[in-house]
Amino acid sequence: MTATVTGGGPATGGAATGGVTATGGTATGGTAGGRPAPARRAARRRRFSFPRASTTPGKVRLIRLGLVIACLAWGALAALMVGQHASAARDAASVSEPLSLDAQQMYQSLADADVTASTGYLYGRIQPFQGRQRYEHDIAVATADLKAVTAANRASGDSAVSGSLSTLSTELPVYTGYVEDGEIYNSLGYPAGASFIQVASEEMHLRLLPAARAVYAQENARLTAASAQATGLPLAVLTLAVGLAVGFFLYRSQRWLSRRTHRTLNVGLLLASVAGAVALVWLVVALASGRADLLQATGHGSRPAETLAQADIAALQARGDETLNLISRTGDADFQQDFRAAQGTFSALLATASQQSTASAADPIAAARRDASAWFTVNQRAQALDKVYDYGAETRLVIGPGPDTAGTLFGHLEDDLDAAIRAGQAVFAGHAAAGADAFTGLEAGIVVLALVMVVGSVWGLSRRLAEYR
Secondary structure, three states, X not given: OEEEOOOOOOOEOOEOOOOOEEEOOEEOOOOEOOEXXXXXXXXXXXXXXXXXXXXXXXXXXXHHHHHHHHHHHHHHHHHHHHHHHHHHHHHHHHHHHHHHHHHHHHHHHHHHHHHHHHHHHHOOOOOOHHHHHHHHHHHHHHHHHHHHHHHHHHHHOOOOOHHHHHHHHHHHHHHHHHHHHHHHHHHOOOOHHHHHHHHHHHHHHHHHHHHHHHHHHHHHHHHHHHHHHHOOOHHHXXXXXXXXXXXXXXXXXXXXXXXXXXXXXXXXXXXXXXXXXXXXXXXXXXXXXHHHHHHHHHHHHHHHHHHHHHHHHHHHHHXXXXXXXXHHOOOOHHHHHHHHHHHHHHHHHHHHHHXXXXXXXXXXXXXXXXXXXXXXXXXXXXXXHHHOOOXXXXXXXXXXXXXXXXXXXXXXXXXXXXXXXXXXXXXXXXXXXXXXXXXXXXXXXXXXXXXXXXXHHHHHHHHHHHOOO
């Protein structure tokens, strides 16, 4: 059944004029709002779908999407890299280096306390007040450094040196107890005082110093790792390479758009390109200056300071062998051999530190070399007296107050080494702070500039797309 509805006019070919023709209840023709229904559907499809990639608008939209993804990805990568470098630089300057310094001072203080206690015994029943004061200061410094390192390791959850820290906490009171017993017996004139001092020295060399050395090695390794991360190149090079690739993508997009649209300038893409260039230049300058400062801090600051600390420890070991040989009164060749071994180690370390250090440490290192040479010469004379059992003259030569005695020259050597170590630490502190400051604001700046690149790309390409509507 076919029905035709007419607007009062005659039907022509079964089609209605100015009306609706229905066949089986389905409209086959007509108008609404002056546009056929298929045309309305096609318009809606064009409005809510991307043009084909083969058309210019489709290519523009694909370029816009690619630029948004590329700029956001590069911004995230650059922010991650800067965050890692800045965090490592701050950790090296304000956390790892102070802890390494605490561990180093703890080792030196323990070694110096042992030498001071051994030397004090040689003065007889009444130890000089200055010697006793120095011993107590060494123990106080070692105890404070031990507490600082223990607290830091407990806070970080690092158990690598927990055993060594536990040994130090347990054995340090044992050592000081032996020293006190030796001083009491010595003050009463009992020969047992020498035995207690020797046992205390064995406690120091067999338990305390190895544990302190392990702690120092761990903290120094942590400082080295932080410095290496702050100056590392792989992620930085990758970030710069990706940044250059994004910049090339922007350049090619502008060139293609200029050829297709005959426009010589796209403000949005130009803004994105300028933001990318600023980000790359800022990144390169910050990485170059920060890395240079941190390498200077490590190579000419912490490294020579560490070498000088090791030289100081070798000198303390040699001084300990020198005094223990007097305490034992045996002329034991082992003490002399240990002294010569420590002397060789000290000379090699001092030469290395001289090559590593800057001009600020040159004078104290040169003075240390002169004082050490004079001390070693005096020690040879002391060993000659020891072989003929002239203990009185040997004792005066080793601990006497004269300007040319071993004790005086060793004191000068200690002062020289302390000055050189402080010079190295000052170099590290200055350059490490400058290296950390080089990254200030860079992470936030990179994020902002990456967003500017995204906004510029979207704005510039959206303006071109609007011309095709």
